[in-house]
Amino acid sequence: MAADGDDLPKMAHPLEIPKLKCGAMEGLAPFIAAPEHQEPLGYPGELVENWKEVALAKMKELAEKNRAFQVYLDACVKCGACTDKCHYFLGTGDPKNMPVARQDLLRSVYRRYFTFAGKYFPSLVGARDLTEEVLDEWYSYYHQCSECRRCSVFCPYGIDTAEITMAAREIMDAVGKGQKYSNEIIGKVKVVGNNLGLNEKALGATLEDLEEEIEEDTGVSVRLPLDEKGADILLVTPSADFFAEPHIDGLIGYAKVFHEAGVSWTISSYASEAANFGLFIGSYENMREIALRIRKAAEDLGVKRIIFGECGHAWRVAYSFLNTLAGPFDFLDPKYPVPQHILEFTWNEIQKGTLKFDKSQNDHIRLTYHDSCNVARASRMGDEPGGQFEIPRNVIKAVCNHYFDMDRETTHESTLCCGGGGGLLTDDLMELRKKGASPRMTALQQVTEDHGVTHMAAICAICKTQFSKVMPAYGYEMDSIVSVHQLVSNAIILTGQDGAEEDETEAAEEA
Amino acid sequence: MISALYAILFWVATVLLVVGLAMKIRKYARTPAPLKIPTTPAPTTRTGVVLRMFREVIFFESLFKSNKWIWLFGWAFHMGMWLVLIRHIRYFQWDVSWWVSLAQPFGTYASFAMLFGLLGLWARRFLVERIRYISNPSDHLMLALLVLIVGSGMMMRFVVHTDIIQVKAFMLGLMRLRIETLPTDPILLVHLGAVAALMIIFPISKLLHAPGVFFSPSRNQVDNPREVRHIAPWAKKLES
Ligand code: HEM
Ligand code: HEM
Numbered sequence: 001m002a003a004d005g006d007d008l009p010k011m012a013h014p015l016e017i018p019k020l021k022c023g024a025m026e027g028l029a030p031f032i033a034a035p036e037h038q039e040p041l042g043y044p045g046e047l048v049e050n051w052k053e054v055a056l057a058k059m060k061e062l063a064e065k066n067r068a069f070q071v072y073l074d075a076c077v078k079c080g081a082c083t084d085k086c087h088y089f090l091g092t093g094d095p096k097n098m099p100v101a102r103q104d105l106l107r108s109v110y111r112r113y114f115t116f117a118g119k120y121f122p123s124l125v126g127a128r129d130l131t132e133e134v135l136d137e138w139y140s141y142y143h144q145c146s147e148c149r150r151c152s153v154f155c156p157y158g159i160d161t162a163e164i165t166m167a168a169r170e171i172m173d174a175v176g177k178g179q180k181y182s183n184e185i186i187g188k189v190k191v192v193g194n195n196l197g198l199n200e201k202a203l204g205a206t207l208e209d210l211e212e213e214i215e216e217d218t219g220v221s222v223r224l225p226l227d228e229k230g231a232d233i234l235l236v237t238p239s240a241d242f243f244a245e246p247h248i249d250g251l252i253g254y255a256k257v258f259h260e261a262g263v264s265w266t267i268s269s270y271a272s273e274a275a276n277f278g279l280f281i282g283s284y285e286n287m288r289e290i291a292l293r294i295r296k297a298a299e300d301l302g303v304k305r306i307i308f309g310e311c312g313h314a315w316r317v318a319y320s321f322l323n324t325l326a327g328p329f330d331f332l333d334p335k336y337p338v339p340q341h342i343l344e345f346t347w348n349e350i351q352k353g354t355l356k357f358d359k360s361q362n363d364h365i366r367l368t369y370h371d372s373c374n375v376a377r378a379s380r381m382g383d384e385p386g387g388q389f390e391i392p393r394n395v396i397k398a399v400c401n402h403y404f405d406m407d408r409e410t411t412h413e414s415t416l417c418c419g420g421g422g423g424l425l426t427d428d429l430m431e432l433r434k435k436g437a438s439p440r441m442t443a444l445q446q447v448t449e450d451h452g453v454t455h456m457a458a459i460c461a462i463c464k465t466q467f468s469k470v471m472p473a474y475g476y477e478m479d480s481i482v483s484v485h486q487l488v489s490n491a492i493i494l495t496g497q498d499g500a501e502e503d504e505t506e507a508a509e510e511a
Numbered sequence: 512m513i514s515a516l517y518a519i520l521f522w523v524a525t526v527l528l529v530v531g532l533a534m535k536i537r538k539y540a541r542t543p544a545p546l547k548i549p550t551t552p553a554p555t556t557r558t559g560v561v562l563r564m565f566r567e568v569i570f571f572e573s574l575f576k577s578n579k580w581i582w583l584f585g586w587a588f589h590m591g592m593w594l595v596l597i598r599h600i601r602y603f604q605w606d607v608s609w610w611v612s613l614a615q616p617f618g619t620y621a622s623f624a625m626l627f628g629l630l631g632l633w634a635r636r637f638l639v640e641r642i643r644y645i646s647n648p649s650d651h652l653m654l655a656l657l658v659l660i661v662g663s664g665m666m667m668r669f670v671v672h673t674d675i676i677q678v679k680a681f682m683l684g685l686m687r688l689r690i691e692t693l694p695t696d697p698i699l700l701v702h703l704g705a706v707a708a709l710m711i712i713f714p715i716s717k718l719l720h721a722p723g724v725f726f727s728p729s730r731n732q733v734d735n736p737r738e739v740r741h742i743a744p745w746a747k748k749l750e751s
Contacts, residue, residue: 001524020640065745068541068728075723076651079585080642081577096645104645116715117649125716126647152550154577155566157720158729160548161530162693206559284545284746320547320736327740337737381570385552503667 008434008473010221014443016409017084020092029140030428031179040187041286044176051175052130056113059106059176062167063114069167072159073110076100082151082159087416088144091435096141097379099151099161105130105141109134133384139177142168144432146422147280147313148373153413165422166282173281175307182277183425188291194239194273200227203269206242214252220494222259223252223318225266227301233258233265234298236274236318236339237309238461246483247464250310253485254342256492260356261349265307272298274314275461279321279479280423287317291325304333307340312372312460315341319379343459344490347391350398357491359401365455365482366402368447369393370440370467371415372460386412392459392484399491418458420466434470441474457484514681514693517703521685524710531714532722539726543743553734560733569731580635588628595663595664596620602675622668625661625665629654653716654703663702 009018034312035045048054063070082099084090089097096102104126111118111127118127128134148161172178188197198206207224214222223230235258241251258265271293278287298306306329308318318339323329329338337344350353369392381387389412397403419436447453458464458481467481538712554560571589575582598618599612633654636646667673674694684691693699712718725731733739 017641022643023675064542065545065743067539067544067726070542071539071723071726075717075720075727077717077720078642078645078647079574079581079632080639080645081574083579083641083645095641098641098645100645117712121649124647125649149550152729154573156571156574157552157724158573158578158727160550162549254553257551285749288746288749323736323740324546324742324746341739378548380551380553385555385734389552391663452581 007475009093009438011090011251011442014407014416014439014446015084015090016442018090018093019096020166021097024094024127025088025092025140025144025432026094027140028429028432029136029143030143030424030426031180032139032504033180033183037180037183037187038176038178038260040175040190041178041183041239041283043173043178043179043183047176047303051135051177054175054210055130055135055171056129058171059110059167060114062170063110064166066163068160068163072103072157072338073107075157076103076159079156081160082155085151085154086145086161087148087150087419088432088436091438092144092432094144096137097144099155102141102145103159103161103164105134105138106164112427125297130366135172135175135177139172142172143179143424143429144211146419146424146436148417148421149377150373150414150417153339157453162422168282169280169423170282173261173283175197176361178281179423180283181428182280182423185275186277186281186286186290189273189277190277191291193268193293195275195277196239196243198239198242198272200269203242203267207267210248210252210255213434214255215336218494218497220259220497222255224476225264227269227300228264228266231264231266231301233263234271234294234301234303234306235267235309235342236271236294236297236306236314237267237272237342238274238314239272240311240465242272244279244461244465245416245421245468246479246481246486247310247461249486249489250483251485253483253487253489253492256489256494257342257346257349257355260378260492260494261345261348261354266301266303268297268301274308274311274318276314276317276447277423279313279317283372284325291317292393293321294322295329296328298329301333305336305340305430306332306338307342307345309342310459310461310485312374314461315459316374318380319381341391342485343391343395344381344387346485347382347395350395356493357399357488358493359399359491360447361490362400362487363489366404366451366453367396367400367401367452367457367482367487368404368406369411369484370406370418370456370458370463371411372458372497373415373417373421375459376411376415392457394499396457396484396487399487404447404453406443410440416443418463418466419470421460421462425462425466430469433466434473437466437470437474441471455480455482457482459484487503513700513738514690516691517681517693517700517707518542518685520704520707524707526712528710535714535719536722539722543745544728544732545746546742547732547734547741548728549726549732549734550729553732555734557733560731564725564731567724571600581632584631584635586628587624588632591624591626591628591684593620595625595661602679603686605683617669619665622661623664626658626665629658629661633658650715653718660702660705660709663698663705666698667696667702673697 146166151159240247467476597614673696681691681693
């Protein structure tokens, strides 16, 4: 993108409201899916002849199948409470990035064709015909929403723009105008089993390399098993954990925790992906198909429990939807919730006292924590409401001496999206990603000024990739973003580890 | 003549309101929510959900977190409206209930709260750039209609009184499908005409937020997806 990074907003405060800049992000659009990305998902390869009828029929179908879509289209009173809640609006000033305005792009068409007022008094209620320009506008602005749900928290009726965005994307897929990034990835999962298209052999080799690396560092042989029948735990983790930084250090952390806890576990090559981009495009059917791979892997391997690695939207699909999409899981051990989060497991082991830490191994880090949107606003951990906020912080504080929270208005349920969620983590949207990150980056800069914070931890593969890409634009090193289990990995003392503290420090610095 | 006109108007408006609203509510109730999507902070029990909904409807809890000005104006308007409406029950009861009488003195001040709230909300639609951008003509008209109702009501209450006894007789007559004589003060006719208009547009406008809030999945669902399997009938069919 042309504006790549040189016109980032200077914000005095993370939630500073910009002046409206009409048309600021107009026309920005990610690459359109080619026929080979569309067809495996059950969508037409390119824009169909009668796209208008198809789109309206799809809209009607969605209103009948999804109460949220129906109620949210009707209920909005335009009170304006959401207008300053979207990070993309705060970062770009484009009024169509205000949640209500984004919804209205579709609501205006819904009103025109499906409501009395819109049919007979269109200009009174802001109803408009569905035209090719409208479709293009949808394509642009429904790919400027990361489905983070921050607006839904603040709406007096809980209207969730993510639901409208998902519906819009599903309508666009149905007429043959899908997004390349998400649809191509879903295709890969269906064929190979993960977003990267990493096959069984490559995956096995990667895991072996990691085993060697851990043994070199610690002198302890820690296993990362693949497709091991009869293991107790199936670990489902985002495939970024197999190759990207800092994700991979998190994976090493899970392995060390499992090792110390003395449980048997395995990764599956068939379900080697926690991410489920079916969510992003609002497709129940595609989301279900991907989720069923996890069920099948669990059955084939004969495991007793399923645990998910650090990934935000994956945890939403896992915690909130897995039972719906691929349940019931009555073949698993009923003593454990299905599924569990790796942090629930680790925190439980910490409370049991199974894990020993040398917190000083993280003393080179002054840390803050970024609540990932899907974990924060669309799921939970543990038995109590709010566990998704407490458990990660508890684990961090157990392994780290210097921890500081960011401004409360930008954490917990009010957390700000990293700017790359919801299927937007693609280079063709880099300008949007950088600007959308500015509210979070401003909150980070505040704690850097106030407390000398150097690093930020996250538990989402998308957040980690996004931040390592955009943080340099805001004056941070790209490795200032860390995995929570990377910190665990730094501090954990493995049984029988050769007391080589220097090695550990080295490993931490490399990380 | 005028009495007959208004009688027919109110009968028609009542039918449209009741039937229209019933149809909408039926649609909301019958449309399944395929997935569990409660927004944090989500209660883990039914009781918790009832309490959450209560706080949303009575205190506008989320709005309070969101924007203090909109909350102040919106809450003053709605709470004023409920008191005024309770006060109005006396036109529809022969023997006024004790709790309706109890609300009478508060009701008088409530109309000021209503007017204050409405004017505040309306001012925001002009003064705040973001809200000006999202406002349609219908949003202004809705506020205009309500200001008209409240303004004319307050005129009758505080400036030019009308024959309340006769109004009551007329309303009670309507409920028994009889047409009594309605006083013909212009202000009363304006008040009642605007009220009938409000009733008619209720089921086809954004006033659907009133029933809608109770059906919002992000607010009315229990956060227990791991414990209880939630599945929509159409999704169940995919499994066979
Ligand atoms: C369950 C009952 C109701 C609840 C919980 C509720 C809640 C709300 C809330 C939270 C707002 C947004 C904030 C504001 O602008 O005030 C709102 C707006 C509004 N409500 Fe209600 N409401 C209810 C019933 C009604 C009824 C019966 C009316 C009919 C006169 C009404 C008329 C309006 C109007 C006109 C607005 C828009 C105000 C504006 O233009 O900014 N509400 N309502
Ligand atoms: C068929 C229904 C209605 C009838 C017959 C009616 C009639 C009246 C009458 C006769 C008054 C004068 C009271 C007095 O002099 O003491 C009045 C006042 C008022 N009306 Fe209505 N009205 C109706 C519906 C409504 C509605 C739906 C609203 C609001 C949305 C409303 C708002 C007011 C207000 C704010 C006042 C002035 C304050 C008060 O007396 O409480 N009215 N109405």
